[in-house]
Structure formats: C-alpha cells, structure tokens
Amino acid sequence: MEVTRSALLLVLAATLSVAVAYDPLDPNGNITIKWDVMSWTPDGYVAMVTINNYQMYRHIMAPGWTVGWTWARSEVIWSMVGAQATEQGDCSRFKGNIPHCCKRTPAVVDLLPGAPYNQQIANCCRGGVVPAYGQDPSAAVSAFQVSVGQAGTTNRTVKLPKNFTLVGPGPGYTCGRAKVVPSTVFLTPDHRRKTQALMTWNVTCTYSQHLASKYPSCCVSFSSFYNETIVPCAKCSCGCEHKSCVRSERDSKRLTVTGKHARGHSGGAPAAALLQCTTHMCPVRVHWHVKLNYKEYWRAKITVTNFNYRMNYTGWTLVAQHPNLDNITEVFSFDYKPIVAYGSINDTAMFYGLKYFNDQLMEAGPHGNVQSEVLMRKDAGTFTFRQGWAFPRKVYFNGDECQMPSPDSYPFLPNAAPAATSTVALVSSAVVVASLMFLIMA
Template sequence: MGHSSRGWGAALLGLLAVVQIVSISAQTLSTGSLSVSWDVVKSSIKEYTVVVRLRNNQLINPVPAPGWALSWTWQQNEMVETVDGAQVLNLADCSGTSAADDFPDKVWYAVTCAARPIFVSTYNQGYLPAASVDNVNNTAQFTIVLGKGSDYWGVGNLTLPSDFDIGLPGYQCTLPAPVAAGRSVPVSIGGRQYYTAIRSYDFTCFLSPQFVAKPTCCVSFSGFFNNTVATCPACACGCNATLGSNATLGSNATACASRQSGPNAATQLLFGPAVPTTSSQQISSKQTLDTAPRPCSSGCMTDIHFAVSQEFGGGWQVQVAIANTRATPIADWLLAMDLPLANYLEAVYTVQHDAARQLPNFAIFSGQPYYNDVIPSAPGNVQWIMNFNKTAVAPATGPKIKIIDQNAFPTAVYFMGQQCALPPFDAIPSNMLGQTSGAASGRRISAALVIAALVALSTVLL
C-alpha cells in the first residue's frame, strides 16, 4: 500500500501543480502594471518643474479611451503655472488663494490652484496600447511647472504629493518609492534631449485580483464537423440585469446556476438572422446549427463566438464574431487568444493581427483604426475570417496538421485584458465521430479530472 499510495500521491501532486501553473499564468497575463515616474528636473527657490511619465507594461491590457486620469493631493500649496502634454480637468481660480500674494505677476494666467488636480492626456484620447502589441507608443508624458506656497520656499524643499490615483476602474496604486537622483529623463517621448533628474520617484498601478477574477465576456465554440454549439456556463459573469441586455434572467437565476447558457449574441451573428456589422464583409456559413434560445444567459457584457467553419486541402478557416451587449461602445478593443495552432495562422481579414512576442502561441486581434476599432453599443459587433495553413510550420519546428479537431480551439481568451468564460472542456466540439468529448485532446485540465484523482487517492489511502 505504501508504494501505491506514494505513486498516487506523486501523480496527484503533479496534476495539482499543473493546475496551479495554469492558474498563475492566467493571473499574470491579466494583471501586469502601469508604471508611473515622477522626476523633478528643475528647482529654484519659488518654483520647480516635474516630468510625469506613464507606461503600460501590461501584455494584453490596453488602456482604452477616454484613458487615464492621474490625480494627487499637493503638500506645499502648489500652483500649476503651465502644463505641456496634458490638460487639467478641474480648473480653479488662483486669485482668491495665497498664490495671489506669492505670485502676483503669474496668478492671473496660472492653470489651476486646485488642491487635487486631475490630469488627462491630450494625445490619442489617453489610449495606451498593450505592451505585447506596441512597445513604443505605450508611453505618455507631460511636464508641469509649479509655484510653491511661500511657507515652502527653498531650492531643496520638494515634498512629493500624496494619494496618487490613475483614474481607471479596478486599478490600485502602490506608494511611491524614491529612486536615486541623476537618472536621465527625455524632454519629450522619442526625443534625443534629456534632463538629469534632481529627485525621482516611481510607483505602479495594477488591476486588483478581485477585478481580474470576474469574467466579463462569454466565449462559445462550434465546428463544421459537429452540429452543436458549446457555450460558456450560465451566469458566468453573474445573473445581474445591470450587466447588460444579455443578463435578464430574473427568477431563473438560481435555476441557471449549474447549467449552460444558450447560444450567445455572437453565435446568432454567424448562424442566425442577419445583423448589421461593422465589417464590410458579412460572414456567412453553410453550417446549420441549433441556435434556438435557451432559458439561461451568461450574464456577460461581451459575447464572442469562435467557429471552425471549414476545412480544405491545405488548411482550414475560422470565423470570429464579437458582439457588444452593453449600452455603451467599446473603443480600442483588443482580443487575445491562446491558440495551440497559432503558428499555422496564415491570413487574417478586416482586423489587425499581432503575434505576441513575449507570449508563445498567443494571437492578438484589434480593429483597424477609423474603420472597426470601435464596437458600437448593442447590437454593435465586429467579425472577421482567418485562414490557417496545415504546412505553415517547417517540419523541423512543428508537425503537419492532419486532423482538425479540438486542437483548433483556443485554450484561453482575453477581451480587453480580462479572462473570458469558456465552454466546459467536455462540451467542446470534436471531430471524433461527431461527438463532443474531451478524449480527443489533452489541452485543458478539467475539474472532473481533478476530482477523479482526489477520489482515487482517497480510496488508495483508505
């Protein structure tokens, strides 16, 4: 019994380790951080100049319009004399403050004397692309010239503001940490001139684990080799009618908790009645699916359908649709997929595609600027087609694909950086005799497998 139990124990520990690795990987992808630097580059008795830089280091999280809104609380009765590269939302008259006595010649054209100013971008509506897509334009910078209250005059009297906030839903910021003086600070993004900082601080802002853990999107799968639609679980994003037009479950919320949701809005786009699309290429399919509404909904604000629509001699084709069920548009949308066969992707039509350099097997999709980079409010949507080549990968680096099956579907999907709810593993369409079975692929570990291992281990140990 000792050898047997040790064997089962080792197997179970290995299995749980894999499950933990998958979970940590998803958490890492969905978080990352926005880094903020505060550099004092000039200082006199009464005034000082600060360069503020924001950088989006998140791999798959863009900062969409209207973007960041950085705020803080002054500690030295500061007056903002000028600002370059940003604008202040809360303008405040300085004539009735102590600044009128301290700076009588400047108070009339000062920007603001607000105790807690809010700065927003003047470029690209505050949009910062994800680092895996654009590692150059994911930075914003602005410069402010400040006058200090007379009680704090002195060249070296520089007190950092408090209570920094990035102004983005779900984000929390760390306390600023001092950095050794003397670092080089560019005068402008991409410029060749640099300041030498007198005093520097850094802090980061990141999505809270509670915000990341809650899905906001529902993914469904279908394949030409199977006439079923695999949907995400009912109430995957919650059974709250305030989440969007797809979340009106009412008294059915309790009954739906352990069931699958019906075909979502994105599925209906591809296989149901024609719906206006933001793409000039309306997708159609010869496949006939059971898309009859079911009583349960996912409760998600965004629906995504991934359809393996056809197979041909040299490859296969996939259709993707994103449907917005909320009352507001989605600007600068970004979809990231963990595709086991991403290396075989040959062509993508009507949207932009990027291979995430830091993320093997990941494919990143976004809209074409000024064409379909904004998904309108419900029933707004965007659709596209992509072709895969079975021999796109050289024999030395990958095998030739023979059968298109569950390996063609993504193992993880992220929309706007947040993980989407996927269909259960055993519901994914299979090409094995037209059945839906998890036996054809070992890509994803199901909860049932973990439970079975626990039961087996307990039996052996007893």
Template sequence: MDPSKSKSAFQLHVYKMPPDLNRSELVPPQNFKISGRLNPDYKCGPPVRVSPSVFPDPSGLPGSTAVSSWQVVCNITQAKGSSPRCCVSFSAYFNDSIVPCPTCACGCPSGRSSQTCSATAPALLLPAQALLVPFEYRSVLSTAWASLQRQTVPSPLPCGDHCGVSLNWHLLTDYRGGWSARITLFNWDDTSFADWFVAVELDKSAPGFEKAYSFNASSLEVNGVNDTIFMQGLPGLNYLVGEVDGNNPKKDPRVPGKQQSVISFTKKLTPGISVAGGDGFPMKVFFNGEECALPMVLPTSGSIRPVSRVVFSGVVAFIIVVMLMQH
C-alpha cells in the same frame, strides 16, 4: 505589447495650503489609481523622483525644463474572486448551434432582476443569428431553438452573461493539409475601444498559424512555448465601435460594434492534432489584457439534422434499384 503605447503623461495643478507654503518643498500627490473600463484595474506604486522632464518648444527655440519630475509605475492587477469582463462563445461547421458564453460569466444581476432568471441553469444553445442580438431580446430565439434541438428549457430561463465584450470562435474548415477559424468581436458597451488587441492561446495547434486575413496577427513565444497568437486591427481599422441603435430605434434592438477575421493554419508542423476534437479551440482568450470566460463544453458533431422527404425518398428508391439489380 507595444512599448510606445505603454506610457501616459499628464499635468496636475497642485495648490499649496497653509501652513505648507514653502516654495522649495514639493510633495507630489500620492495613492495613484487607474481603473480600467474593461481590462483589469492597475495597481500603482509611489511617485519616484526622476530627472526633470524637458519640454521641447514646437518653434525650434530652446525648450523648458521642469522644476521637478516624478514617475509612477502601474501594473495590471485583478482582485481574487473577481468576475471577468469578457466572454467567448464556440461554434463549428459541423454543428448548427452556438455554444454561448456561460451563465453570469461576468457576474449576475442583483435585486429584483435576479429573481427573474436562474444564475445556476446552463446557458441555452443559440442559433447563429442570435449572436447579433442583445441578450434581453434572445429569449424567443433561444427557446424556439431549444425546442427544435429537443433541449430542456429551464424555468426561469438562465441569466445573461453580463459581459461588455464577447468573442465568437468559429471552426470554419478542417482538411488534410490545414484548417481555419473565424474570430468575431462584439462590443456591447456604449463606448468604443481604440487600439484593441486579442491574444489567443492554442495548446497544440498554434505552431501551424499561417495568416489572419482582416487583422494584424503574429505567433508569439511565451515562456519558451509557441502557443499564443496575438491579433490587432489593421492600421486605421483598429477601432471597435460601441453599441448603436438599430435602423428603427423604436422597434429594432441595438446593434453591437463588430469586427471579424478568418485565420488559417497548416498541419505540417502539427501532425496528429484533432481540430474538431478540441485542438482547434483556444484554451485561453484575452481581450485588452483581460482573460475572458470560456464555455464549459465544445461543439460536437453528434447533432442530427432533419432530412427532407424528397431526399429520403430518393435514398429509398436507390436502395430498391440496387436490390433489383442484384436479383
């Protein structure tokens, strides 16, 4: 997305060994490979001879020229059948539950740990506060929430998503003239991400994009279709820190690195969309070039929230008053 950040230059010291001691014959190293820490691996082509590089002198004197230079071009690739390395959860203003990342979205554990959880059971719905808690500490929260929501709790419990980065897409508002969403990034790795970027594909509602309030964001036209929003951190704030210890490392769980922003949309260019019905949720999400796993279901407005006795009594009293007035 930024050509100035798509290049990397480095130097290698290559020693000659007998019998290849000819100083005029230079053979560059072969089989270059770059492994991404979170984003996919890169497949590199062979070294291609190019014009010798010129190295300017910082003092202003004439620079030096390399004896020989080679260029290696590497492109993002992903092996067929490989698991993603990031995932997305969905939530909305009309439902208290978080639809979490799918079970084993980024792969399942092997060995003994695979016998203590189910790789096939669907992930349990979560309360909002569980998003900030590492998966190994979510069992109490998720089972208690399942009991409140009258959701069946499988035994054994579902395995985690095992993703290094997760994103939450929260449908924040929906009104006649527009709508808004909040996107939150969580980094569960020990290492940080500098110059991160996120691309979100919205099938029908992307043309109504207006503004992101805490990120740099713009609407992109991909293959002639305006359905993608590209986001980066603001200058000086585009650093997604890694997971750190809690206030009390002996008792508190570790805390993920986190960044979030609200995104606003207008409906002027997208009349007839159903935001709550699905058009307000992304079809695809990419983090640093890696396509993330998405939930299998969307939040619904069919959840029944308990009504307090005081409110219920007030409703009954109002109905009685109306009946007496009619008589």
C-alpha cells in the same frame, strides 16, 4: 509563536496581492508614471510627468485615465500644461496669483483633443486614451507638465508625493510607492546634445481583473464544422445582477429619446452598462468557429459581438492562446501580432482592428460585431480535431480574461469521421445555418 503567526500572515497577504495582479501572458505588463524635475522655481519645481503603458494588450480607453496622489506637505499646483486638475480646492489663503489646484489630494486628467495650442505638449490631449504597447509602442504614452509650489527647491528638500492612484477609466489598478531613480537623460531636438533631469522618480501601477470587477466582462462560445453542437456562453457568465436589460433595438431607441441612454464613450465617467438581454449577460461575446479543414492547413473564424448599448470599444484588442497559433499563415480583416511571454513559447496571438476600418467595435445592434478568419498550418506532431484541441485555451478581450465554456461541453469529433477528412464532406447545410443564426442571436 504569535509573532511568527503574524509574520506568516503578512507574507501570505503580500504574496496573494502580487499573485492577483500577475498576468501569465503579460508578466511584465504595467503602467509606469515617471516624474522628471526639469527646473527649479523660487518655491518649488517644474516637472514633466509621463505615463507609459507597458501592457502588451491592455489599453486605457475613453473616458481616459485619472491620476491622483497625496502631497507630502502643503504643496500646490501653480499651473499645468497638457492636463488639468478636476478640482481647484480651497485657495482662499492666496492673494493675487491663485494656484491651479490647492487640494492636498489632487486628481488630474488629460486634456481633450483640440485643446488650445498654448496648453499642449508632446503626447498630451488625447482625452486620456492610451493604446496598448503591443498595438503601437510609440503611442503608448501620455504626458503633461506641472509647476509645483510650496515644495522643496533641491534634491534634498523635495518630498515625493504619496498614495498614487490610477483610474483608467475604471478601477483595477494598484500603484506602488514613488521611488527615486537615476535621472532621465534627454536628447535635444537636433539630437546633438544630451541634457539630464534634475531629479527623477517612478511609480509602477499594475492591473488586477479581480479588483476591477467580481465578474468577467466577456465570455466565449464555440462551434465547429464537424458537429452540429453549438456551445454557448454559460448562463450568467458575467453575472445576472443587472436590474434591467434591453430586449430589442426598439427599446434602445426609446431610451435614447427619453434621455436615458447616456454614452460612456463621449467623455466623463463611464456610464453604467445597458446590456442586451442574453442568458450570459456579458457586454462582449467571442465566438470561435472551427470552419475548414485542408490537407496541410485549417481555418478558424472569430466573431466578437458587443451587447452593450452604451459602449463603443475603440482600439479593442483580442488575445487568444492556442498551441497552433505559432503557425499562423494569414489573418483576414484583423491585424495580428504574436505574444511571446516566456522567450520561446509562441502560442499566444493578439488580434486588433485595422485602422479606420474595424478598429471600433460598435455598440449593440446590427453593426455591433467584428469578425475575421485565421488560416493556420497544421502542426504535424500535435494537430487533431479530437477532444476539443482546435479550441483556444484562453481568450482575453481588452486585457480581461473571458469566461470559457466547460471543457466537457466542447463539440466532439464524430467517431465515424476521419480526423483529416475534407471539409466539403463534413459540413452540412444545417450546421452552416445554425452557426449563422447563433452569430446573429445571443
């Protein structure tokens, strides 16, 4: 009986660990670390390590990824191209030629842009920043070359590294065991000949928002043309445990002058958030405003506001789930891509900034927001403004699910207002002013 109970607990624990990392809008999203042994050396091998981001809307932002592992024996890293170990470790037993890293648990980071040419390889040297697969599949990859010594020199004698870790740039990723897979086949530069890796193994890492933080990192607020009610983010949506917050831009400038305003996006470890004082205390707020109503179309305005004085969100992504997003007619000032998670249900859209225009969400302040409008054709069978139907079911920012308002607080359609009345007849100047003020203030 005791054995059975223990077995059930183990199964339950395994099930919960998988469920925590499962994202229903991106069920196959993961980061795969692939090792391709390209050649043997007198005491080991040279491998090409490729980090592929298969997550549709979660990217690795600055200060970039850190990959770690534990060597199976007493391996060392003789040299690296395209990346470097953060610590050399104790190499005192070596005379003459000193390894790049002697630690049994190395931690490796990408080189920064502008690294010396002889230290670069393809897909390296971006400071560890990797776009989401849904944004740019061709760029959703990072790579480096490593020469490993004191290791096996054949497929039978090589021992796979263990205990892989991925930090990108914060916590939240859990990596599985390395598994030997069929060797990768490569095409020569002229595409006329195929070559094959001598040995290949993969490591799969999945992300869990619950492991990354006990609080959400964003919240959602609502407003509409047909009701003066503005539904704010709930109080303490992202926790109210911050010891300090900035009440004005003047305070932020003072902290800059006194040297207390270190920026997390300039490299190194992420800086602790310095938030503007709000009731929700979230770094990011997404506001969805039901703006206009036409005979066959309707229009929503989306505003993303950054309340963090220590973070520029470069390459940001915004994901919304709503049944009418399958009838998007036009998106103004954002890029857009549908996300079809289950093969046929097209109710999810990913929005992101236009290159060199608004793909960077600036830190808190007068420029700390981006906004766009979405025009959708009405779904004749289900469209209505009643019971909060016009508001999204889920919203994600940079891959993390945002805290939504309580459904019973949504702006309701006045009983006297017909469902398809012209917007001109419904919008009042008071609503417009209130909405604009809300977008400016927290």
